[in-house]
Amino acid sequence: MSLVVTTPYRENSILAIARAADGESSLECFYTTLYFAGAQPWASRLPVFGRKIGAELGRRAFPGISASRIRTVASPEELLHVLARRMVGRKLPPVSNAMMYWVKKRFAQGVASRLPWQAADCLIGMYAASWESFREARRRGLLCCLNFVNSHPADQNRYLRELAGLRGAAHQELVPPWVARRVEAELEAADMVLVPSRFVAEQLRRRGVPEEAIEQIPYGVDLSAFHPIVRKPERGDSFVRCLYVGQMAHRKGIPLLLQTARSLVGMPIRFQLLGPVVSPEVLENLPENVEYEGAGLPERVAAQMRQADLFVLPTLEDACALVVLEAMASGLPVVTTTHAGSGEILEGGVEGFVVPAGDRAALREALIHLAEDPGLRRRMGEAARKKVEKAYSWETYGRRVLDALAKRKERPRSARSRGPIGAEPTS
Missing domain, CATH: 3.40.50.2000 (Glycogen Phosphorylase B;)
Structure with a gap:
């Protein structure tokens, strides 16, 4: 044909x-x-x-x-x-x-x-x-x-x-x-x-x-470009790095993420946002524990994922966000929503957590659970990598x-x- x-x-x-x-x-x-x-x-x-x-x-x-x-x-x-x-x-x-x-x-x-x-x-x-x-x-x-x-x-x-x-x-x-x-x-x-x-x-x-x-x-997912590193370098801080990659948009749940981050100020978790701006108003008045790092080419995204501790995509609507698969391939536990088509790949509690779209309390609970348990993050990240290796190239x-x-x-x-x-x- x-x-x-x-x-x-x-x-x-x-x-x-x-x-x-x-x-x-x-x-x-x-x-x-x-x-x-x-x-x-x-x-x-x-x-x-x-x-x-x-x-x-x-x-x-x-x-x-x-x-x-x-x-x-x-x-x-x-x-x-x-x-x-x-x-x-x-x-x-x-x-x-x-x-x-x-x-x-x-x-x-x-x-x-x-x-x-x-x-x-x-x-x-x-x-x-x-x-x-x-x-x-x-x-x-x-x-x-x-x-x-x-x-x-x-x-x-x-x-x-x-x-x-x-x-x-x-x-x-x-x-x-x-x-x-x-x-x-x-x-x-x-x-x-x-x-x-x-x-x-x-x-x-x-x-x-x-x-x-x-x-x-x-x-x-490109399994050669997105992969975990054997040993992450020592950092000069004790914060858990929570990475978001995607458009700065209402559709991706950025206002919800920022509200959640603001409620976690004072806890040892920092949020890094990477991606193009679609709706500038969503980035107004960022909480002190959030940093917007601009857009990035795939190589930069892959590098940031290898340095992160967990990945979050609080999307309100997404056919099948590739960043979820890329984060899984990078060995990260993932928190996403029921309106992310790629969330269907996750088994809740095994490779990450899938929470109801728009539910700030559920999103906050999942993030705290992962931030406070490094062993759980490691186990989920390893399970995520194994899953995409089997069937998602x-x-x-x-x-x-x-x-x-x-x-x-x-x-x-x-x-x-x-x-x-x-x-x-x-x-």
Whole structure:
């Protein structure tokens, strides 16, 4: 089976699929944006912003995927988005967010315009970045697979309103109505909807997606990049280091985490926050036992995890947060919530604790329990590493997706068709 894989940004699960397909010579084409093979070294030497440009291009390198298979579309649009994010992203998050969705639409349009020259059996596309390419792929008889990496828009907005208290329709973390309509159209057009967790699969069932269209496969982790160290160096303090990695956002439960941290001032526990800022207001008035350390590339994240004592992700909504698997691979006990799809991988009390989303008392109790018991932290961290080693590599994930696609392709069109694609979603 020959595949066309498309993504407007670097996303680990779809890269794993592309690598697996390329490894067995079934990758017809990999569409992305703002990709320039071999440009990072010379870009980094530019006298103005060279280091930042080089870092951005480095993020768009794709080891394990043949450069001859990679095509770039919508690069000018993505460049504008990157500049907007760098210049006004923190001050005007809605502007950067609106541009992100605009780039996804332009990307899907660009892929669709090139598809007639591709000979393939299946097109795999990303959430909110695939409707136009699906329409063209369906016209040509290709199998369409939607990589559904988020919650359903209606559920994401519901959790943000109910648990984070966001009101109105203008907040940058809420999915805009026109984007929600695009996602609904993509769901309608897809032959297969790839989801990483039961948490998301159940949302889609409730929203009317047929059971036979849903394929649930949990994510993997880079076991070589994320690993524990044999012996942590001696530190000059006696604090337990609790690490959070992710967006600084209401959706990730940052206000809840800071409230919990404030209640633990005076106890020997310190919180380190690492990740990009989505909603600046969540970082106002940090407690004295919390330090925000900025965003970080994967290498920095891995290094911080090796130095931490435990990991926390108090998310209010997360399809399957990779940072949970990365923390487990790093030998850390994890505290997360029932609304984190990756929390389904944890056995409560064995590799960490899974607490109800939005429950500050339960979150506080779990953190205290781990902070006060170094033996428990060690046992849980060892159990976490062993669990991901057994079944949660990206190679395993990629192979499972290709197997699922092959089985779907073997079905007669009448058994998997969901009818003609609907009208273009209005924006």
